[in-house]
Amino acid sequence: MAEATPRIAVRNLTLAFGTFVVQRDLDFAVAPDEVFVIMGDSGCGKSTLMRAMIGLLRPAKGDVLYDGQSFWGTSDETRMRLNRRFGTLFQSGALWSSMTLAENVGLPLQQFTGLSPKQVAEIVTLKLALVGLRGFEDYYPSEISGGMRKRAGLARAIALDPDILFLDEPSAGLDPLNSRRLDDLILELRDSMNATVVVVSHELASIFAIADNSVFLCAEAKAAIAHGNPRELVETAESAKVREFLKRGATEVAA
Ligand SMILES: Nc1ncnc2c1ncn2[C@@H]1O[C@H](COP(=O)(O)OP(=O)(O)OP(=O)(O)O)[C@@H](O)[C@H]1O
Numbered sequence: 001m002a003e004a005t006p007r008i009a010v011r012n013l014t015l016a017f018g019t020f021v022v023q024r025d026l027d028f029a030v031a032p033d034e035v036f037v038i039m040g041d042s043g044c045g046k047s048t049l050m051r052a053m054i055g056l057l058r059p060a061k062g063d064v065l066y067d068g069q070s071f072w073g074t075s076d077e078t079r080m081r082l083n084r085r086f087g088t089l090f091q092s093g094a095l096w097s098s099m100t101l102a103e104n105v106g107l108p109l110q111q112f113t114g115l116s117p118k119q120v121a122e123i124v125t126l127k128l129a130l131v132g133l134r135g136f137e138d139y140y141p142s143e144i145s146g147g148m149r150k151r152a153g154l155a156r157a158i159a160l161d162p163d164i165l166f167l168d169e170p171s172a173g174l175d176p177l178n179s180r181r182l183d184d185l186i187l188e189l190r191d192s193m194n195a196t197v198v199v200v201s202h203e204l205a206s207i208f209a210i211a212d213n214s215v216f217l218c219a220e221a222k223a224a225i226a227h228g229n230p231r232e233l234v235e236t237a238e239s240a241k242v243r244e245f246l247k248r249g250a251t252e253v254a255a
Contacts, residue, residue, distance in 0.1 A: 005068045007032040007164065007196045008053070013062035015048050022048050024222050026062070028215050035190055035197045035210045037230065039245075040217030046200040047091075047168055049217065053198065054166055055083050066164075084112065087162030087195075089153045091169045095141040101128060101152045102137035108159045127155040130192070131185060147178030151185065158189060165189070167199045171206050183209040204248060216242045 006029035013026040022045035030036040038046045051057040053064050055071070064071040066082050074082075095104045102124045109120045128134060131151040141149050150170060157165060170186065171179035183206050190197050201207055207214070207230050214233070216226040218241065226233050226242040234246040 004031075006030055006065075007034070007067060008036075008198070009065040009068075010049075010053070011063050011065060013049070013052060013064065014060045015045055015052055015057070016060040021060070021222055023217055023224070026215070026217075026224055028224065028227055030196060030198060030213065032196055033190065033194060034212045035186065035199065037207050037211040037214040038198065038200045038217065039202060039207060039214055039230070041219050041245075042202070044217040044219035045222075046202075046217060050166055050168055050198065050200050054086055054088060055079055084160065085162055086164050086166055087157035087160065088166045089150075089157045089168065089170055091172055095149060095152055095156070097141050100138050100140055101133065101144075101155075104141070104152060105156045105159055108156065112160060123159065124155075127159055128152070130158065130189070131155045145178075147174055147181065150174065150178075150182055154182075154185065154189070158193065158195075161193065163193070163195055165195050165197045167197065169200055169202070171201070171203050176205070179203065179206060180209070182206075186210055204246070207246075216245070 008030040010026050010028050014024050015022040026049065038049055040046055048057060052059045059072060063073050066085070069082065071079060071082055102121070105124045105127050106120045109115055109123055125137065128136060131154050133148060133151055133155065136144065141152065144152070167186070171182050174182060186197060187210055189195060199210065211230050213228065214230050215224045218225040225239045226237040230246055233242055237243050
């Protein structure tokens with residue numbers, strides 16, 4: 001039987017800034033409905049890879065395919081159309097501080113749809129409810145906690161019903177309890193929206209909690225040195241560096 005087309009296929013992707021190569025020949029696939037974690041040591045290129053996957057950085061070589069369709073080998077128009085399928089949450093969270101949560105979450109709906117203000121308001125309420133922020137429409141980002149701001153950022157990322165969510169270090173800066181809540185929410189959203197989720201993370205508890213599949217990027221090798229489910233890689237990864245990285249997490253999770 002022929003293998004199903006992956007939702008995302010990263011093919012021979014080389015990432016560079018001028019002559020400075022960050023990662024070489026990355027090659028992996030992400031299945032539909034998978035939570036896929038990009039992990040690796042500091043500065044190895046995790047965020048750079050995510051930027052190349054969502055169109056913010058043209059790779060030096062290679063391509064990313066969405067349901068078999070080339071992302072970098074196509075016209076700007078097609079790339080922009082594919083881009084509309086993505087919801088993104090950057091590390092900074094980046095809510096507009098001068099806007100209420102309702103205005104923040106409603107912004108992409110106003111920008112990219114022809115919905116009436118009443119329809120936008122209804123969707124905003126629904127999205128805020130999905131992330132546990134029902135009733136917080138009129139709050140400003142400064143009036144809520146860091147964990148709530150992350151969830152509001154997620155509500156904005158899902159405003160346009162994306163089928164692929166890209167999250168860059170979503171739990172950065174959160175305490176363990178809020179970090180765990182965010183992990184649960186990511187899994188819930190994946191299930192309720194049938195979304196594929198790509199997460200950059202170095203938080204081991206979070207990696208073990210949410211990842212179905214992963215890639216480990218190595219800064220020295222400038223290459224992916226492991227690929228698979230982190231719960232299996234902790235024992236089976238060929239690289240001792242990967243096993244040690246993940247074992248530290250296994251003890252932290254057990255503790
Ligand atoms: N705009 C840029 N111009 C030049 N070099 C850059 C640029 N952005 C990132 N780099 C370099 O590329 C490498 C990878 O950076 P990147 O931020 O992708 O790593 P990361 O794995 O996400 O790091 P961290 O875990 O510390 O957030 C680093 O050496 C970084 O200094």
